[in-house]
Amino acid sequence: MSGGIVRGLSPVGERSLIEQIRRRVRVGPSVVTGIGDDCAVLRVPPGHQLLVTTDFTLENVHFRREWHPPEVVGWRCLTRGLSDIAAMGGEPRAAFLSMALDRGVSQKWVNRFVAGLVEAAEEFRVPLAGGDTAQSAGGIQADIVVVGSVPKGTAVLRTGARPGNQIYATGELGGSAAAIARMREGRVRAADYERHFHPVARVEVGRWLRRRGLASAMIDVSDGLSTDLEHICEESGVGAEIEVAAIPRARVGRPVHQVDFDLALLGGEDYELLFTSAKKIPANVAGVPVTRVGQIVRKRGMVLIEASGNRRRLLARGWEHFKSDS
Numbered sequence: 001m002s003g004g005i006v007r008g009l010s011p012v013g014e015r016s017l018i019e020q021i022r023r024r025v026r027v028g029p030s031v032v033t034g035i036g037d038d039c040a041v042l043r044v045p046p047g048h049q050l051l052v053t054t055d056f057t058l059e060n061v062h063f064r065r066e067w068h069p070p071e072v073v074g075w076r077c078l079t080r081g082l083s084d085i086a087a088m089g090g091e092p093r094a095a096f097l098s099m100a101l102d103r104g105v106s107q108k109w110v111n112r113f114v115a116g117l118v119e120a121a122e123e124f125r126v127p128l129a130g131g132d133t134a135q136s137a138g139g140i141q142a143d144i145v146v147v148g149s150v151p152k153g154t155a156v157l158r159t160g161a162r163p164g165n166q167i168y169a170t171g172e173l174g175g176s177a178a179a180i181a182r183m184r185e186g187r188v189r190a191a192d193y194e195r196h197f198h199p200v201a202r203v204e205v206g207r208w209l210r211r212r213g214l215a216s217a218m219i220d221v222s223d224g225l226s227t228d229l230e231h232i233c234e235e236s237g238v239g240a241e242i243e244v245a246a247i248p249r250a251r252v253g254r255p256v257h258q259v260d261f262d263l264a265l266l267g268g269e270d271y272e273l274l275f276t277s278a279k280k281i282p283a284n285v286a287g288v289p290v291t292r293v294g295q296i297v298r299k300r301g302m303v304l305i306e307a308s309g310n311r312r313r314l315l316a317r318g319w320e321h322f323k324s325d326s
C-alpha cells in the first residue's frame, strides 16, 4: 500500500482490488509464495542466472483509453516485459504489476485490464506474483516487472554481433505503427491490426535460439528496426547493412496491404526479435517466420541497400510515441 502525499485509494478499495487480482492468478512452479506477503519468494532452478526487466505502460504515451480496450492494455503491458525476457533467450518465471490509478478510473476498467494481463500470464505460464497499487495524481500508470532465468552464462546479449554475421528478424515489422497511424484518422478493427492489439512475445523463438547457441546478439524490436539495430551495432562495436527489399513488411488493414518501408524500418512496438548469427537460420522457428534482412560489417554505421543497389545511410530514427501531438 502507498499513502504518499496525496490521499491513497481507500484501504478497503485497495484490499478488494488486490483480493480480486489474487483470486484470478494461478501460481506456478517458480513461485513459493506469491501475492499476500511482503515479498514474493521465488524458486530459481539450480545453475541459472536471473533476468529482471521493468517497463512502464503510461496512459497517453503507450495507450489511449479511447483507442485501446482495457484488455488490450493489460495484454500489451505484460507483453512488453515478456519480450525483453525473450530477447535474452530467457524463461519467464514471475511477473509483478505496479499500478497507479486516478479516482475516475472505474472498477470495470481495472477488472478488464487485469483480465487481459492475466490472459497473457496464463498463455505464457508466468505467474503474477505481486505488485503495488496506489492512487495517481491523474491518469493510469502501470509498471510491469518480469523475472526470468537462463542457464549460467547463456543469456544472449547485445554485444556479440561480429562482422560477417547475418541479421535476422522474426515475423513482420511496422504493423503496430500502422495501427496508430490509422487510428489518428478514425476507428480501426483490432482484427485487422493483430500485432498492435494482440502482440505475442517471441519467447519460444528466443529460447530456441539460446538453446542451440545460434544467436550472437539479440534485441526485441520495441523502438523500431533502425533504432534497435543501432543498439546492437553500438554495443557490439560494428556496423550493419540492411537490404530494403528483404525487410518483412507487415500486412495489415482491410483490404490487406503491406505497410510502407518507412513504417517497417522506423515503427516501434512490434515486439519481434532482431538477432545476428554466424549460422544459417531456418525460415521458420517455433512456428514463426524468420527473415534475413542484412549483414553485420566491420565499418561502423548503418547502410540501407535499395533494390537498385543504391546505398543510403540509415539513421536510427526512433519510434516517437503519440504523446507529442496529442
Ligand code: ADP
Residues within 6 Å of the ligand: 001, 002, 018, 021, 034, 035, 036, 037, 038, 039, 096, 097, 098, 099, 128, 129, 130, 131, 132, 133
Ligand atoms: P505492502 O504494503 O507490504 O507493500 P501491499 O498492501 O502493497 O503490501 O500488497 C499486499 C500484497 O498484494 C503484496 O503481496 C503485493 O505484492 C500484492 N499486490 C499489491 N498490488 C498488486 C497488484 N497491482 N498486482 C499484483 N499484486 C499486488
Ligand code: MG
Residues within 6 Å of the ligand: 001, 002, 131, 132, 133
Ligand atoms: Mg505495496
